[in-house]
Amino acid sequence: MNKELRRVSTVVLLMFVALFASSSIIQVFAVDELNADGRNVRTLYDSYSAERGALLVDGVPIAESIPVDDQYKFQRVYSNPLLYANVTGYFTLNQANPGLEGAMNDYLSGTSDEQFLDNLTNTVTGQNPKGASVELTLDPVVQQAAFDALGDQVGSVVAIRPDTGEVIAMVSKPTFDPNALAVHDSDQFYAAYNGLTADANSPLTNRAISGDLYHPGSVFKVIMASAAIDSGQFTADSSFPNPASLTLPNSSSVISNSSGGPCGSGSEASIATALRLSCNIPMAELGQALGADTIADYAARFGFGDDLEIPLNVTPSTYPDDIDNDVARLMLSSFGQDDVRITPLQIAMVSAAIANGGELMKPNLVESVLAPDLSEIVSFQPEVYGTPISADTATKMTQLMTDGVSNGAASNARISGVEVAGKTGTAENGVGDPYTLWFTGFAPADDPQVAVAVVVENGGGLGQTGFGNSVAAPIAKKVLEAVLNK
Amino acid sequence: MPAPRSNSPAAALDTLTSSIRIKLRVPARQRNVELVLLVFALLIDAGAIILVQLGASGAIDTGFLMLTSGLALLTLIMHVVLRIVARDADPLILPIVTVLNGLGIAMIYRLDIANEDSGWDGGGVRQMVWTGLAIAIAIVVVLVIRNHRVLQRYRYVAMFSGIVLLLLPMLPIIGTTINGARLWIQVGSFTFQPGELGKIALAIFFAGYLVSARDSLSMVGRKFLWMTFPRARDLGPILVVFAASMAVLIFQKDLGTSLLYFGLFLVMLYVATGRASWIVLGLSLFLIGAVAAYSQLSYVTGRVHAWLNPFATENYEGMGGSYQLVTGLFGFAHGGLVGTGLGQGRPDLIPLAESDYIIPALGEELGLIGIFAILGLYLLFVSRGFRIAFAGQDDFGRLLGVGLSFVIALQVFIVIGGVTRVIPLTGLTTPFLAAGGSSLVANWIIAALLLRLSDTVRNEPTRAVIEP
Numbered sequence: 001m002n003k004e005l006r007r008v009s010t011v012v013l014l015m016f017v018a019l020f021a022s023s024s025i026i027q028v029f030a031v032d033e034l035n036a037d038g039r040n041v042r043t044l045y046d047s048y049s050a051e052r053g054a055l056l057v058d059g060v061p062i063a064e065s066i067p068v069d070d071q072y073k074f075q076r077v078y079s080n081p082l083l084y085a086n087v088t089g090y091f092t093l094n095q096a097n098p099g100l101e102g103a104m105n106d107y108l109s110g111t112s113d114e115q116f117l118d119n120l121t122n123t124v125t126g127q128n129p130k131g132a133s134v135e136l137t138l139d140p141v142v143q144q145a146a147f148d149a150l151g152d153q154v155g156s157v158v159a160i161r162p163d164t165g166e167v168i169a170m171v172s173k174p175t176f177d178p179n180a181l182a183v184h185d186s187d188q189f190y191a192a193y194n195g196l197t198a199d200a201n202s203p204l205t206n207r208a209i210s211g212d213l214y215h216p217g218s219v220f221k222v223i224m225a226s227a228a229i230d231s232g233q234f235t236a237d238s239s240f241p242n243p244a245s246l247t248l249p250n251s252s253s254v255i256s257n258s259s260g261g262p263c264g265s266g267s268e269a270s271i272a273t274a275l276r277l278s279c280n281i282p283m284a285e286l287g288q289a290l291g292a293d294t295i296a297d298y299a300a301r302f303g304f305g306d307d308l309e310i311p312l313n314v315t316p317s318t319y320p321d322d323i324d325n326d327v328a329r330l331m332l333s334s335f336g337q338d339d340v341r342i343t344p345l346q347i348a349m350v351s352a353a354i355a356n357g358g359e360l361m362k363p364n365l366v367e368s369v370l371a372p373d374l375s376e377i378v379s380f381q382p383e384v385y386g387t388p389i390s391a392d393t394a395t396k397m398t399q400l401m402t403d404g405v406s407n408g409a410a411s412n413a414r415i416s417g418v419e420v421a422g423k424t425g426t427a428e429n430g431v432g433d434p435y436t437l438w439f440t441g442f443a444p445a446d447d448p449q450v451a452v453a454v455v456v457e458n459g460g461g462l463g464q465t466g467f468g469n470s471v472a473a474p475i476a477k478k479v480l481e482a483v484l485n486k
Numbered sequence: 487m488p489a490p491r492s493n494s495p496a497a498a499l500d501t502l503t504s505s506i507r508i509k510l511r512v513p514a515r516q517r518n519v520e521l522v523l524l525v526f527a528l529l530i531d532a533g534a535i536i537l538v539q540l541g542a543s544g545a546i547d548t549g550f551l552m553l554t555s556g557l558a559l560l561t562l563i564m565h566v567v568l569r570i571v572a573r574d575a576d577p578l579i580l581p582i583v584t585v586l587n588g589l590g591i592a593m594i595y596r597l598d599i600a601n602e603d604s605g606w607d608g609g610g611v612r613q614m615v616w617t618g619l620a621i622a623i624a625i626v627v628v629l630v631i632r633n634h635r636v637l638q639r640y641r642y643v644a645m646f647s648g649i650v651l652l653l654l655p656m657l658p659i660i661g662t663t664i665n666g667a668r669l670w671i672q673v674g675s676f677t678f679q680p681g682e683l684g685k686i687a688l689a690i691f692f693a694g695y696l697v698s699a700r701d702s703l704s705m706v707g708r709k710f711l712w713m714t715f716p717r718a719r720d721l722g723p724i725l726v727v728f729a730a731s732m733a734v735l736i737f738q739k740d741l742g743t744s745l746l747y748f749g750l751f752l753v754m755l756y757v758a759t760g761r762a763s764w765i766v767l768g769l770s771l772f773l774i775g776a777v778a779a780y781s782q783l784s785y786v787t788g789r790v791h792a793w794l795n796p797f798a799t800e801n802y803e804g805m806g807g808s809y810q811l812v813t814g815l816f817g818f819a820h821g822g823l824v825g826t827g828l829g830q831g832r833p834d835l836i837p838l839a840e841s842d843y844i845i846p847a848l849g850e851e852l853g854l855i856g857i858f859a860i861l862g863l864y865l866l867f868v869s870r871g872f873r874i875a876f877a878g879q880d881d882f883g884r885l886l887g888v889g890l891s892f893v894i895a896l897q898v899f900i901v902i903g904g905v906t907r908v909i910p911l912t913g914l915t916t917p918f919l920a921a922g923g924s925s926l927v928a929n930w931i932i933a934a935l936l937l938r939l940s941d942t943v944r945n946e947p948t949r950a951v952i953e954p
Contacts, residue, residue: 002876004757005888009872012892015899016865020858022906026818027854034819039802039812042820042832 035111045072052076053108053131053372055088055100057138063088063101063178076101076182082175083147086206087138087312087365090178092189098204100134100365103311107132107369107377114369114377130372137166137367142450145482146171149475155437155456156207156344159479162352162448164382165361167310167345169452169479172207174199207455209314213341214455217427218258218278218409218468219438220336222350225275225400227298228286230393236400239268240285248284248328255280255331258409258426258467275400276408278424280335287334292324295334301388302350302360310345310365317342336427348453349385351440354401355421355448358394360385402445410439412473418484419445422476424468434459439472443480450483452476506570514573516944517565523581524565528558531588534828538592541829542599550595553614554588560621567625568937571632574944575937576874582867583918583933586860587617587926590919592828593840593847600834609840609921616923620930627934634938638882641694648687651680652730652747656737681734681743682915682928685750686935689889692751696758697882703759727751732775739785742900742912748772749896754889757875786910793910810837814846814905825853840921842913845902861902864917868895874939887939890932 026034035043051074054064062084065074076091078084089099096102106112110131146157146169159169180192196204205211228234242263245256263269263279274282287295299305299319308314320339323329332338345363353360362385369378389397401421404410410422422441429436437460442451460471535554539546561584568575595610603609631637637644655662696703727748734744752768755761779786788806795801796808796815803809813836820831833839833847840847849857871891878884894917901920904911915925 001757001760001881001884004760005872005875005884008753008757008888008892009869012868012872012895013865015895015903016861018908019861019899019902019906022903022908023818023849023854023857023861026815026906027822027849027857030815031819031822034816037797037812037816040816040819041835042816045832 050074050110051130052091053110053133053370055084055104055108056133056135056370057084057140057143059135060140061133062136063091070184072184075184078178078182081177081179083143083171084138085175085178085203086172086208087136087170088178090181092181092183099206100136100312103309103313104134104366104369107134112377115371118371132372132377133370135367135370137168137365138170139168139483139486141486142169142479142482143171145169146475146479147173149478150454150456153456153460153471153475154201154458155454155472157452157454157475157479158208158344158348159450159452159483160345160348160352160361160363162355162442162451163361165352165363165385166367166382167363167365168450168483170206170208170345170365172205174201174203176203206312207344207457209310209312209343209345211315211343213315213317213343214436214438214457215427215429216336216340216342216347217425217436217438218280218336219347219350219423219425219440219453220334220340220342221275221278221283221425222347222354222397222401222423222440223299223302224283224286224290224295224334225271226350226354226389226393226397227295228271228290229396230298230389231290231294233290233294234271234286236272236396237270238286239270240274240282240289242267242269243281246281246284246331248331251328253328255284257281272400272403275423276403278404278409283335284331287330288327292320292330292333295319296321298388301386302353303346303385304342308345308363310363312365314345314363315343317346336425344453344455347438347440348451351421351442351453352451353388354394354397355442355451356394357391358389359387398445401441405441410441410469410473412469413439413441413477413480415443415477415481415484418443418480420477420480421445421448422473424473426466426468432464434463435466437466437468437470437472439468439476441476441480443484450480452479454479514569516574516577517569520568520575520577520580521565523577524561524584527581527584527588528561530585531558531592534589534592535595537828538596538599539829541827542596543829550610553611554591557588557591557614557617557621560618560625564621564625564628567628572628572937572941574941576870576940578866578870579933579937579940582863582870583930586863586918589848589860590844590916590921591617593833593844593851593919594921596829596851597834597840597847599829600832612923613921613926616926619923620926623927624930624934627931628938631935631938634883634886634935634942635880637690637886638694638697641691644687644694645691648684648691649730651684651687652734654680679922679924681738681740682922682924683931685746685893686890686928686931688747689750689754689886689893692754693882693885693889696754696885700758700881703755703761703764736779736783739783740913741779741786741789741910742897742904742914745900745912746893746896746914750889750893753892753896754885757888758881758885789910789912793907796907810843811905811907811911813837814843815907817843817846817850818906821850821853821856823854825849825851825856827851841915842901842920843905844916844920845905848919860919861898864894864898867891868898870940871936874936874943878939878943883939883942887936890935894929894932 052065054061062080063078065076068075078088087099089097089101091097091101097105108131115132142159150157150171150173154173157169157171160167176196181189183189229236244262245254247254257263257279263277263282264273269279269282296319304317304319306316318341320333329338333340349360349363362383364380366380368376371377398421401423402419405413405420405422410424413420413422420441420443422439425438427436437456440453442448454472454476456471460466591610591613594613598608598610734740752765755764780790785806792801792808792811796811801808802812817833817836828851831850833850836843836846868891871887874887875884878887897914897917900912901914901916903909915922917929
């Protein structure tokens with residue numbers, strides 16, 4: 001009988017081993033997946049009943065949870081809501097949370113792996129769980145200046161520190177009030193949410209990094225000139241034929257320069273002149289000479305096509321990959337038309353790379369994560385994203401872009417006593433449609449403190465009579481001044 | 487001589503008290519260990535209830551604590567009774583059962599607080615009354631059954647009562663269907679699940695029957711392939727038990743109980759005869775039954791689908807689907823490694839958290855650590871039962887020991903395996919933890935029988951020497 005008993009004991013033991021294993025799998029290995037399931041209301045109740053960490057700008061909360069007397073225990077409150085709405089996003093009952101509320105949720109709610117030990121201590125000592133606070137890289141003064149400068153225009157402003165990649169301003173307009181969405185009543189939430197999504201100007205879209213993306217127009221010429229010089233195939237003085245108009249190959253379309261005439265005087269125009277005066281025809285010819293592969297390569301080096309998290313998700317900018325054998329489209333794309341589409345952040349990254357001697361720093365919105373006792377859980381260090389162009393190319397490009405402001409098409413960005421490097425853009429969107437107006441640049445040219453990108457939609461309200469230099473450059477100037485006057 | 491006759495009741499009483507006094511005075515090592523562990527167990531239970539009160543309502547309700555101290559007193563009385571009538575009984579069984587029962591009461595009470603039930607409406611109070619009754623019955627069992635071999639004589643009575651208990655819910659009027667399974671009988675507002683007691687009766691019957699029939703079952707047979715298969719006439723009992731299990735499955739719609747009975751019978755049969763062919767035969771029958779049930783019975787099909795693919799929307803939202811299973815898994819995940827702490831989670835979100843789903847509820851608030859501790863306690867309990875079977879001298883006692891402890895092990899496996907997706911979910915109560923009077927009474931009786939058996943096991947060799 002003992003042999004049988006031993007066998008049965010083994011079976012019993014195996015049954016228990018199976019139970020030990022299954023409970024371990026569920027309670028250790030599958031936890032993240034189960035907690036992330038949309039049907040798991042515990043996660044929802046938890047996210048409310050724990051005191052969620054704050055979002056801080058310069059140590060001052062722009063989003064924080066204050067105790068209230070309902071089943072969710074805390075109410076999320078946004079101070080200065082309109083100014084930061086597109087960065088903070090909002091914290092809501094049963095929808096995905098956009099903005100940093102979503103991207104930093106693990107830390108804010110206290111469920112990140114780094115906070116595991118703290119939570120364990122809290123459980124043992126019976127304290128209420130508390131999330132970590134997130135300190136942003138935004139500079140409140142620059143953010144406010146960008147917000148004010150953009151005024152009532154539909155568009156966006158991004159400002160980056162070229163040497164660290166820190167985003168010090170990120171504005172998208174129109175904006176919205178996240179307090180109206182952080183309500184605990186679903187009906188109220190949907191009323192506010194549906195109102196915002198019905199708005200033709202889609203206030204919930206963070207135009208700086210997402211949305212439908214924009215034609216870059218002439219700001220793309222910065223990438224063209226960088227590619228031309230850095231590839232070694234051309235210099236800034238390389239010249240191209242300078243007609244007043246050009247019929248695209250195998251097409252009836254005629255392109256012209258924005259001046260309507262030739263690019264400066266002379267039968268040929270240099271790359272330097274084409275960039276300074278923002279001429280289309282020499283750039284189109286340069287594009288044909290460089291070839292789509294080289295241009296695509298440089299665009300990718302600056303970050304086109306990358307899924308970037310700052311930690312907000314950035315929509316990848318695109319350069320068309322099907323124009324190798326289509327010279328007409330290659331020429332159009334060379335001055336930022338055709339299927340070239342970008343985010344303001346992407347073009348700010350191009351300026352920042354040039355400003356930083358050719359080294360592109362990874363853009364970042366979060367400086368650190370602070371535990372409830374203010375100890376630092378995570379500190380984000382500047383990170384090199386890549387080196388799209390050489391230091392020599394960067395120096396040359398700085399000079400060309402400085403000429404564009406001091407003596408060219410970007411004159412409205414001039415600041416007395418400071419050398420500003422910049423490039424305007426006026427992108428066409430279709431026959432009769434208002435232009436998209438651009439400026440990108442950095443200052444001071446000899447010791448860059450900030451790189452900016454400004455985009456204004458709908459021609460700045462001026463239809464087809466508004467230009468990058470008249471509308472976007474003055475906005476950029478105010479942002480640059482805000483940084484330089486600090 | 488009239489004097490002694492008139493004095494005899496007093497004298498008998500005197501003899502009794504003096505013998506008790508002697509027994510209490512003689513050192514009983516096992517019982518001292520038990521006392522220390524029992525006090526420890528009661529402290530754990532009291533701690534759990536206090537933590538529940540602090541965690542869920544933020545205040546201590548002394549009334550409820552007074553009620554639980556009544557139960558603590560009952561377990562201590564049981565301990566004293568064991569000192570007198572079963573001095574050498576296993577010292578771990580009573581403390582283990584006390585911890586589990588107390589944890590169950592704490593969790594049920596915790597769910598009452600969340601559901602704002604109190605007094606007789608609250609499952610906690612009812613569970614305590616049932617616990618009191620169950621302990622009282624266990625004490626009676628230990629007192630009345632001084633020698634487990636008596637049970638062998640009543641094996642056919644046990645069989646009869648086992649089958650009656652099993653089939654009772656199928657009777658009209660008193661039979662009641664709860665949550666789709668016809669497992670209960672109802673008289674007035676009083677419901678009882680007779681199948682729980684049935685498993686003890688059947689274990690007694692199997693042990694008794696197999697001890698007498700084992701020779702014909704194990705010796706005679708026909709050789710086929712490498713195994714000896716039993717004769718057709720010896721197949722009778724296994725077919726009867728199989729038919730009974732299938733009847734439970736089909737008419738009472740209870741997968742768990744059917745599996746429990748059949749598994750119990752197979753294991754006891756194997757231990758008694760040592761024939762692997764019984765297991766092969768039994769498992770084949772079971773597999774045929776399972777496949778038939780899966781294809782013919784819609785509720786079994788639903789259970790299997792919910793088990794294989796609980797997160798699929800059609801299973802999650804379907805009637806009799808995986809909603810409860812998934813909510814339980816969410817509860818487990820919410821608890822994680824260390825749990826939310828008693829009274830700090832949301833086990834009330836799980837349907838039937840107090841009965842079938844008490845393990846996910848405990849997993850949420852006590853974490854994986856708590857679940858490991860609970861599984862460890864069950865494993866220890868079962869191993870003490872197997873110890874009896876290993877060390878015992880008489881085959882009836884050994885078979886009964888293995889049967890009773892295996893039935894607990896299998897029940898734990900079926901119910902916890904069901905909520906943790908090892909096997910499809912079936913309705914069974916978690917021994918000692920889950921709400922339910924019949925289950926508590928039955929399992930306390932099992933504990934009492936194992937205590938009695940273990941006492942005999944320890945005494946037997948000694949007796950053999952003193953009384954040859």
